[in-house]
Amino acid sequence: MEQSAHILVVDDHRDIRELLSKYLSKNGFRVSDADGGVKMRQMLKTAAIDLIVLDVMMPGEDGLTLCRYVRENENIPVILLTALGEETDRIIGLEIGADDYLTKPFNPRELLARIKSVLRRSQSMPREAEKPNEPEVLTFDDWTLYVHQRELVSPDGVTVPLSAADYRLLVTFLKRPTMVLSRDQLLDLTSGRTAQIFDRSIDNQVSRLRKKIEEDPKNPRMIKTVRGGGYVFTAKVTGKVEDATFDDVDEENDI
Amino acid sequence: MEQSAHILVVDDHRDIRELLSKYLSKNGFRVSDADGGVKMRQMLKTAAIDLIVLDVMMPGEDGLTLCRYVRENENIPVILLTALGEETDRIIGLEIGADDYLTKPFNPRELLARIKSVLRRSQSMPREAEKPNEPEVLTFDDWTLYVHQRELVSPDGVTVPLSAADYRLLVTFLKRPTMVLSRDQLLDLTSGRTAQIFDRSIDNQVSRLRKKIEEDPKNPRMIKTVRGGGYVFTAKVTGKVEDATFDDVDEENDI
DNA sequence: CTCAGATTGATACAAACGGTTACAATTTCC
DNA sequence: GGAAATTGTAACCGTTTGTATCAATCTGAG
Known part of the structure; x- marks a missing residue:
């Protein structure tokens, strides 16, 4: 029954957005992108996003803030991209509720593998695990x-x-x-x-x-x-x- | 009468999760995995898990905490994986109510044997010994x-x-x-x-x-x-x- | 104002899906 | 051991939903 998953790439650098979009599309995903928190929220409102790939380092609202936002308001898995290979970032990321993380620079193939893994996991769960704070x-x-x-x-x-x-x-x-x-x-x-x-x-x-x-x-x-x-x-x-x-x-x- | 048992592997390292999942599947078990407490709880809610293989060393909620949680809220046997070969860990683990434990590094075959042993034991007991804290x-x-x-x-x-x-x-x-x-x-x-x-x-x-x-x-x-x-x-x-x-x-x- | 092209609404139809019944295999209970 | 109840499988049928088609409506150029 499965349709290809819809992935949202959030990064302030256009070149990275385009690179990832192209790569992921070529691998059978439907891809949208956003250059920051505002656009991200708009996309979440107007599209059925299955997974978010989120850069940590961004001007304005940073990735961790947005990740927390997603965790609190949606029920969508997040993969964090971090420039530092630091353990602290990893721990913070996982505590905040990211489903996986990747340190830059990374091999696109690696990202692909993580995405598939996270999707497999999240799909083995009830898809409608209710967004928090939804009116009844x-x-x-x-x-x-x-x-x-x-x-x-x-x-x-x-x-x-x-x-x-x-x-x-x-x-x-x-x-x-x-x-x-x-x-x-x-x-x-x-x-x-x-x-x-x-x-x-x-x-x-x-x-x-x-x-x-x-x-x-x-x-x-x-x-x-x-x-x-x-x-x-x-x-x-x-x-x-x-x-x-x-x-x-x-x-x-x-x- | 038995259908193959459903095993949940809980570990923060993807490679270990995947390794174990693959190995256990190949040996006839149905396997799911979780990378931490949050996912573990979700899985327990949406699948009929027969046994949990649980890593002790994890960021966030550690294995002992989760083990205690399982003991208090479910009626599912737990096998702990510990990195230290320390006696203290073993004692704590068994006190907390783990059904068995294994020190890393271990031979997958060894884990398999323990799993079978624990399952045999737990199945010879009343299978539905009611989860603790369940409403009546x-x-x-x-x-x-x-x-x-x-x-x-x-x-x-x-x-x-x-x-x-x-x-x-x-x-x-x-x-x-x-x-x-x-x-x-x-x-x-x-x-x-x-x-x-x-x-x-x-x-x-x-x-x-x-x-x-x-x-x-x-x-x-x-x-x-x-x-x-x-x-x-x-x-x-x-x-x-x-x-x-x-x-x-x-x-x-x-x- | 008129007409052509595009856009939308409505209907018909077929394939997929789910509800139900019947029945057979199995278990349970005297 | 046999009757009754339970539970999985198969078959039939009604509903749902996407696609095709045609009619109605809108838009804009002339």
Whole structure:
């Protein structure tokens, strides 16, 4: 069932970004890059990233800071690139939660091996190990989506059955309201796939979802089409983080 | 009756992990690995591990700490790998509850022998000697499962008979609510088996369990299907240990 | 304003996937 | 030892979802 993994390379040097992108693409991965924290966060929001390759030495927010950020806000494995071969860096990196690290200069083949190894590991785990701090209930217009229960309740209080694809698409939209998402982005975010030429599956999926949640699917009010751009979810979305059930107690603070 | 045992190798050095994994696989075991405590805990949560091979010297949480954790929270035999040939380590290790230990460098064949010996020993004991600190009563929706008694009571107060497979599957779900579990994972967690191609036994088991606990088995509310992914248990689960409320297994602070 | 090309929506269809039933093999329990 | 229950396998069928196709709509050039 596996699609090629989507890797995000974060480094402030363009030459390194391009080198790595080229090399990894050639080896069958889908690759995006970012020149710093801002771009990285943006990418995380608009693409389904499977693994991040992150340079430690960067102006502005450094790699360790970003690594910690990823650890706290996403559930994506990180491989750190460090210029110093120092043990301290390694230890800090692993403590902060990097999944592996590599000291520069390194052989691209080595990086490739590490990436494959980390992916193998992370895929043997439940892919949806829940991002930390995710809301469990999302409301929009007068609709309510119970995220964990995968249950959508209409303004009338009726539960509307959602297929797996409906659900994924809806969640994708709800997490990014007012953001115009291209078909490519939507495909990546919902299924982790890359669009074929003439790929219309997203159009179709949108059409199906509209039939379920739009009052008048011919004149959609929530999922608007942006001609030449993609789709936007325009309704106001509010999220609630409910009481934690025992499964997400990652706390070790006293209560 | 035995399926091959599932062994978890915990070591911070990749080369050692890979070496051991390869060697043990070649000798008929199913093997997973972890590079530290975090990954180890994740693996314990998502796979049915029969034995842990644990390196003592590791950055972050060291092997002895992890060994104690396993002893307190799981019922899985541990073999410690120690770099020092010191008597103290051995004593500490055995005091902490390791089932055996090996000093590095060691011959893989030696490890193999110890593993087989420990497994033989642990299997001659009651296999399900219950994890320490496990809740005895689990409630979900308005259902109650008395874990030790293997008794499930419906919202109406009626006791619903569960077969062994029903029980194992239900407990598997109750311990991992909101977590999407693949058929492979479910098969491993419930029966310790590896899926054959076209293995539909889990589908069937889920279907049978749904008939017993879902109000409308055709529109399941608790055990949801994730197309292409597996199944999720979506109801909120609370657990009780005797009379204290149940905190999940992530704690390592004294209470 | 009109028309051609491009873009999007809707429908039809096929392949893949999952639910269910029946049945056989196995175990459990009198 | 035999009946009943359990559990894996196979088969059938409904649903889901991607692709193809055609109609509707939009855009911009003339």
